[in-house]
Amino acid sequence: MLQATKKRLPAGLRGYLFFNATEIKNDPIGFYNRVWHQYGDIVCLPILPNYNFFLAAHPDYVEHMLSTHQERYAKPDIIKKPFSLLMGQGLVVAEGDYWLKHRAVMQPVFHQKYIESLFSTMLSCTESLIQKWEKKPDGEVIDIAAAMMPLTLKIAGLTLFSTDISDEESVFGKAFRTGFEFVSYKMNNLPTEPMWAPTPRNLRFRQAVQTLDDLVFDIINNRRQNPTDNHDLLSLLLAAQDEVTGEGMTDKQLRDEVITLLVAGHETVSSALSWTWYILGQHPDIGANLLLELQAVLNGSSITYDKLPQLQYTRRIIDETLRLYPPAWGMPRIALEDDEIKGYFIPKGSTINICQYIVHRHPEFWDNPEKFDPDNFLPSKVNQRPKFAYFPFGAGQRICIGKSFALMEATIILASIFQRFRLELVPQQIELDPTFTLRPKNGVKVKVWKRS
Template identity: 45%
Template sequence: MALATTPPGPSSYIAFSKAYRDDPLGAFGQAWKTYGDSIRFKALPGVDVYFVVHPDAAAHVLNSHGQAYRKAASVHQPLSLLLGNGILISEGESWLRQRRLMNPAFHRQSIVKLASVMTRFAQEQADRWERYPTGSTIDVAEEMQQLTLEIVGEALFSTGLEAQLDSFSIAFRRAAEFINDRINAPFKLPMWVPTKPHRQFTENRDRLQQIALHLIQLRRHQQNSPLDLLSMLMAAQDADTGAQMSDSELLDEVMTLLIAGHETVSVTLSWAFHLLGNHPEVLQRLQDELETVLKGNPPSGEDYMQLPYTRTVVEETLRLYPPVWGLSRETIEADEIQGYSIAPKSFVIVGTYFTHRHPEFWTAPEQFNPERFTEAEALKRHKFAYYPFGGGPRICIGNQFALMEATLILATLVQRFHLEPTSAQPVEIDPTFTLRPKNGLSMRLVRR
């Protein structure tokens, strides 16, 4: 048997990390071009970072050999400042218990019931836009963030978040910036050191948690509670012990769902509008589908399955702009990926953004072409050529929720409005926290 070797990579990590700080996607993209699908960076003495792009490697790390990996502490410790030990962060038995408790709330039957929440809020958004003078310039990224936060808030609590929406949104954005900086900082001061950013982060985190905890406590005292995600989480019982979640466990899960459940969908929608604004032929097909299927009526939950082209637009957007552009893991034990040896306690990044543009698996990968996502085309593909929701046991629990929400919002807004680019300049990507358009996304709102 041939001995496993070490993947190639740059000799100077300092040069790479400087390029990474200036332009993370550009730095990884350049390294991918130079060294191929598996790269090793010597980060610090004794600490290696491996970057893998091939779908086989993604399948290996996320699925078939997932037991040799755990979520990377350097990313998840900063995240846990906000999400505690919620399902996104936890590991092992405790994660399995949380996942089992939460799974029923995300089954298709449960999600379908939320379709009316999604369409109602999307219609309200369209009504708000109706009041703007046609031709107004709007920040689509900002508008989608508010809308998706409203929807996940309603799905969780049925009511209650509206009044606090702005406060939540601002505190979240600031807290997310702090976490992103902390993830990328080579040295992290302990949080008890009273620096200004630490104090500000704590204030923002406390504001977010107070809002969520208040809604949980209100529900504890409510009779005839509505059938929403929060009641499902509160009613969920551990199969072995019959135990239910405490307020602090609920708080971590609620924070996780509010945050994981709005930011990702909001950036997907922003990119979808950006792509549609620059691809009139795709927009035309989408409008044709909406006209044929909806016949001028507003979309309802039942229409979701009848809008296959709209959904492929969402899927293709998630290919080109996966909100979670890379997945980071740590090796628990030594491993071998595609013939390369991976040292124990190394950091492995699975490069979703790059796999989604891998020329061996996608024809004309840079082109926006929703046709790739017809059932027949999808069946022909490597299962891990496309994984915007991750894969294996830790796959996104909200993937059905997200696809339904993005499809229904897109259908509702495209039926009534056309969003035009305000500039011929390409929109820059800001890969902090999630893959967002840099400095928002300014577009011209035209009534149809």
């Protein structure tokens, strides 16, 4: 196949990427947007002679790399190494047969029937936040992004292993935050000091991991000795078995998956919701439609699992938020072999950033792409678009295992809070912070008003 092409690289930067280092560090999304406008849907960004980085920003490339030819691509070390410091060999970083085996063991745990059993935990966490807010004076200003983070962390801890780790002062919460911030630091500052160096940052991280290990192994041990019928993911993971060999997970594997699910499962949802509140504050007309749906379906009562399918406009708001502000805004892959995509040569070893942020705004697939329009997700519109024009949860065999969990959680939180409170956006400058998930840099300040 490759002989047919003359190994034609896509167009791109003349100089080395290194010369754009400051722009990339300060505004990576702006940089990718610029080169995309300049060079098109696949862009070559040279790093060294014969070593290139690529930007891929078209559904055909997404489909090729994540689905039809996914075996030719893997997650690169720049992602895996920092994550694995905290997650060990958890699902996000695992590769090859090890990943396949673990995904097969874990997939049933994320079956809708089990996700359904987590509904009441998600709702009660949300309602306890609502009760706190009900005691606040009307018009109080809060940072809604900062409020979403402990809520989603609380939900993650309780649904995973029935423990609230959202408390700022909890040992687990502190250690987890230290670990999480360290991973973010490692990803965003290349190069960094080696792990063996006894720097205060490294020592703090080692201590945090030790604390997390002690606590998680303790929980696992207790559960093994005293099996409970806790409705949490850990109970299901403990019981999960390889269909062929009948083997379950070892303590170390369970530990890695627990930490992985905590990391992958809380900030993503929190970022998505932060953007939703920001957008609703900017679009009172969309808020009014949302309220009409909530009144019609819930009529002031708490949301129930069977009402979820009726909250279609609510869901379209979440889908549209994930289009314009995808928490995972780019997905790097490394080419495991020489490849060719639509006549372009992708040499083995190249890194490619498959960019949700740009594909989700590609004018070929979205009318008026910058406009927030929940109707982009009406079935008639969805059916007209290529499947890979929208992939906030990734695609192919490595698609997010927590997608249904995340969508249920976001719907519960949005519907429950919105029907009790009006959030008024305070005038402020909102900037993108793409350093980990895509989140609003300085939060989102809103005034909270109770609805009468």
